[in-house]
Amino acid sequence: MSVCLDRVLLDVEEPFVFSPYHKALRKPFDYYMFGQNYIRPLIDFGNSYVGNISIFYDIQEKLQQGHNVVFISNHQTEADPAVIALLLEMTHPYIVENMTYIAGDRVVTDPLCKPFSMGRNLICVYSKKHMLDVPELVDMKRRANTRSLKEMAVLLRSGSQLVWIAPSGGRDRPDPKTGEWHPAPFDTSSVDNMRRLVEHSGVPGHIYPLALLCHDIMPPPLQVEKEIGERRVIAFHGVGLSIEPEFNFNDITASCENSEQAKETYSQALYKSVNDQYDVLKSAIHGKQGIEASTPSISLSQPWN
Ligand SMILES: O=P(O)(O)OC[C@H](O)CO
Numbered sequence: 369m370s371v372c373l374d375r376v377l378l379d380v381e382e383p384f385v386f387s388p389y390h391k392a393l394r395k396p397f398d399y400y401m402f403g404q405n406y407i408r409p410l411i412d413f414g415n416s417y418v419g420n421i422s423i424f425y426d427i428q429e430k431l432q433q434g435h436n437v438v439f440i441s442n443h444q445t446e447a448d449p450a451v452i453a454l455l456l457e458m459t460h461p462y463i464v465e466n467m468t469y470i471a472g473d474r475v476v477t478d479p480l481c482k483p484f485s486m487g488r489n490l491i492c493v494y495s496k497k498h499m500l501d502v503p504e505l506v507d508m509k510r511r512a513n514t515r516s517l518k519e520m521a522v523l524l525r526s527g528s529q530l531v532w533i534a535p536s537g538g539r540d541r542p543d544p545k546t547g548e549w550h551p552a553p554f555d556t557s558s559v560d561n562m563r564r565l566v567e568h569s570g571v572p573g574h575i576y577p578l579a580l581l582c583h584d585i586m587p588p589p590l591q592v593e594k595e596i597g598e599r600r601v602i603a604f605h606g607v608g609l610s611i612e613p614e615f616n617f618n619d620i621t622a623s624c625e626n627s628e629q630a631k632e633t634y635s636q637a638l639y640k641s642v643n644d645q646y647d648v649l650k651s652a653i654h655g656k657q658g659i660e661a662s663t664p665s666i667s668l669s670q671p672w673n
Pocket residue numbers: 445446472474475497537538539540588592593
């Protein structure tokens with residue numbers, strides 16, 4: 369905790385400004401390990417699961433062959449990057465240390481979040497959800513997003529890139545009536561922009577649906593807040609991560625009649641997969657079924673055991 373306060377105070381004295389493409393700061397202070405070490409004690413590993421770990425081995429091979437890989441994911445907490453990295457650090461250190469996250473402006477401006485963000489590779493964007501919060505800033509935000517998209521295109525052209533994006537544009541929230549958590553709907557145009565960037569990169573690319581269940585360890589405020597500086601609550605709990613095989617755009621949209629229908633069909637297919645995987649993780653973690661919650665298409669394991 370004192371290391372965390374030190375880092376927050378250091379940033380208050382001399383604020384760090386993120387560039388559109390930020391590389392994880394590992395020296396002289398290792399912000400990546402700082403994030404790992406802070407989030408690790410919040411995870412109940414005995415009640416945490418990974419779905420389809422074998423797919424991560426295929427992904428590692430693809431990256432080594434120079435291919436690009438994109439994870440289309442739901443988003444639950446500011447700790448998502450650390451949760452992914454902690455669940456895979458024993459089996460896939462290369463994947464987790466080299467992943468680039470598409471990060472919204474809140475995690476690179478909130479003083480409490482910044483030290484954690486400094487330890488990750490990021491493409492920084494202004495979230496669509498918060499685009500109109502301050503009318504005078506809309507133009508600046510749009511220009512910044514264009515710059516970030518260009519950085520992303522350059523990155524993907526270099527190959528061997530692994531990118532995580534949450535096309536909902538923000539964190540999942542519980543249903544106000546039932547209190548149940550579900551992945552927030554995907555923005556079809558965000559999915560499509562990402563897909564086209566991958567296709568136009570000049571190297572083979574692969575898109576996978578990824579589900580995360582970790583809201584218990586650091587839940588967001590129940591409503592989306594405009595102001596920076598939300599109240600943080602942390603807890604010790606089981607978490608989950610799951611992946612399904614690559615979703616090929618041409619295969620999934622073969623029977624679509626036009627490009628608009630194809631974009632929608634592809635985004636919905638990814639979203640359905642994320643929901644299906646989320647439900648399996650929920651049965652394992654909240655339903656206390658553990659490994660028994662596995663299905664024919666989602667095989668749960670605890671790869672740290
Ligand atoms: O509160 P939200 O849903 O707008 O989330 C904002 C950021 O993405 C936090 O990571």
